[in-house]
Amino acid sequence: MSPRLRLLPALALLLSPLALRAALTPEEERIAAYIDAHRADFVRDLEAAVKIDSATENLAGVRAMSDFFGAQLSELGFAYRFAPLPAETKRAGHLVAERTGTRGQRVLLIGHLDSVLPGGAFRLEGDKAYGAGTSDIKGGDLVLIYALKALHAAGALENTRILVVMTGDEEAPGQPLAVSRRDLWDAAKRSDLALAFEGSIGHTATVARRGIISWELEVQGATGHSSAIFAPHMGSGAVFEMARILGEFHDELRKIDGVTCNPALVVGGTEAELDRLGGKVTGKSNIVAQRALVRGDLRFLSAAQKEEVKARMRAIVARHLPRTSAELRFPDDGYPAMEATPENAALLRQLDAVSRDLGYGAVEAYDPKSRGAGDASFVSPPLPALDGLGASGRGAHAPGEFMDLGTMPEMVKRTAVLLYRLTR
The missing domain is CATH 3.30.70.360 (Alpha-Beta Plaits)
Known part of the structure; x- marks a missing residue:
């Protein structure tokens, strides 16, 4: 065999995903390994979440959804509370959970509890998990939670400053917005940046949305x-x-x-x-x-x-x-635009570096003209923010909605390692 041919196996190894992960620290490797080991738990929790009917107008169901996620966050050392909204808004309220520490940047994580369609039915077909809210946004909420679980298992949550807000009315916000988004705005005032978990689209993240x-x-x-x-x-x-x-x-x-x-x-x-x-x-x-x-x-x-x-x-x-x-x-204020800023672009570069270090390749900015409104727009600007970090799937707001479970490890690992680096 010629010397050139003998080099081919070594070259293949250098280009493999394992080799591309050489930039990960040992602690980051442990974080990623936790996620690979807990796929079945993720699916179990997704099924349980979908079976809770938390359509926006089902106030008791939204509260039950908050308590379901709140219990998991409490196990990770977060102080959890349900923040009810006044009856005149005709909306239930929001999940608010917080870890207070002194290390790293103060990170706000944004999800939502409500779905457009009632929950209940759940089924698996290969890597597709079908049910109301699987991709928008119960799967995304679990991407957030399992990233935190991976950090907790590695001892990396200690002394961090992380605030989680899951609104109970993202799909149809209560009026007036000055009341229904007060808790989110208050959380933003105590944060340095925000990450939001609306559905992911390919190898992109959202730095701006209409x-x-x-x-x-x-x-x-x-x-x-x-x-x-x-x-x-x-x-x-x-x-x-x-x-x-x-x-x-x-x-x-x-x-x-x-x-x-x-x-x-x-x-x-x-x-x-x-x-x-x-x-x-x-x-x-x-x-x-x-x-x-x-x-x-x-x-x-x-x-x-x-x-x-x-x-x-x-x-x-x-x-x-x-x-x-x-x-x-123009009867209401609606959702503001999440405007593209240099700070958002800088945060995207950090996520891109994480993705490359994990071996998943580049992450690019998604076209804001193709995204709907989202709660991240209420905090960015002024906060640097990224959205589109949640579950990958299709059919949101329709009976055929599903989450692609095959992409779950990538999305959770990217979030977990990014959070690790932001909170050192």
């Missing part, structure tokens, strides 16, 4: 026999005015990078009513519509972009067709 607010449009017009529409005394009617406004929203706002504007619910007729989940309308085909109503959402990349788009929308609404009027409202 914000979202809702909007309402109410249009009025003259009404009467349809044969008179377009006549000076009748004008164009409410539906044509609504259509004009929506058409101009479509043509103008879609030109702005990162912005989407979706008219989700629309009614128009002689009489019309509309709320968050639907509406009703009355009228006849030979009567000019007197009233039209629209409800929708607006997504944006920054606070400045949000204000720019709102101004453009108001200007479009102000240009009325004959004998019509319209009012545009």
Whole structure:
């Protein structure tokens, strides 16, 4: 055998995942080994979590979900409490758990307790775990918890400063936000950075994500026999005015990078009513519509972009067709944008280094235009933050939702080793 051929096995060894993990410390190796040894426990806890019906509106179920995770965090030395929300918010409250120490950076870990669909059914098909909330976000919550378990088993949680907040209403936040997000904001004031555990997407993490607010449009017009529409005394009617406004929203706002504007619910007729989940309308085909109503959402990349788009929308609404009027409202603050910052990029570089040291390869920034809103946006800025560190899967908010258990070791190890390095 030639000397060159004899070098090939050695080269293969150098390029193997084990060799790529040479940058891990012995303690980090023990942390990673714990995770490999406890896959079955993770699956057991995921099944138990999914079987708790913690749909947002199920207040008792959200509290039960908090107590389930809170018990595990208590075993790791965290002081756990459930922070209830006032009854008028129609939401249960949040999990808050904390370890107070003096070592390393103060890290805020963010998850949520609620799911869109009720829990209950759980099944395994190979590496796919099916059930409501498996990927959004009960699997992600367990990525967080099992990373902490791995650190605890290695004795690496001692004297750390870690705060865990799992909101009970991420899927449909209680109003007003000044009340429903108070506990999260208070936690952020006592933290140096934040990590959030919404679903992971490939080898990426989220350094920015769009914000979202809702909007309402109410249009009025003259009404009467349809044969008179377009006549000076009748004008164009409410539906044509609504259509004009929506058409101009479509043509103008879609030109702005990162912005989407979706008219989700629309009614128009002689009489019309509309709320968050639907509406009703009355009228006849030979009567000019007197009233039209629209409800929708607006997504944006920054606070400045949000204000720019709102101004453009108001200007479009102000240009009325004959004998019509319209009012545009933005009824709540919604979710702010998680804006891209140099600090977030620096935190991503730390995660990327961890992933490479573990042998999993590079981690890149995910396109913020492809992510929905999340609780990380309430704390970043000002905090440096990463999101998208949770479970990998598909079908969130739908009956076929699943978590890919094959990716679980990678996600938990990346989080655990990153936490280890941040808290030294």
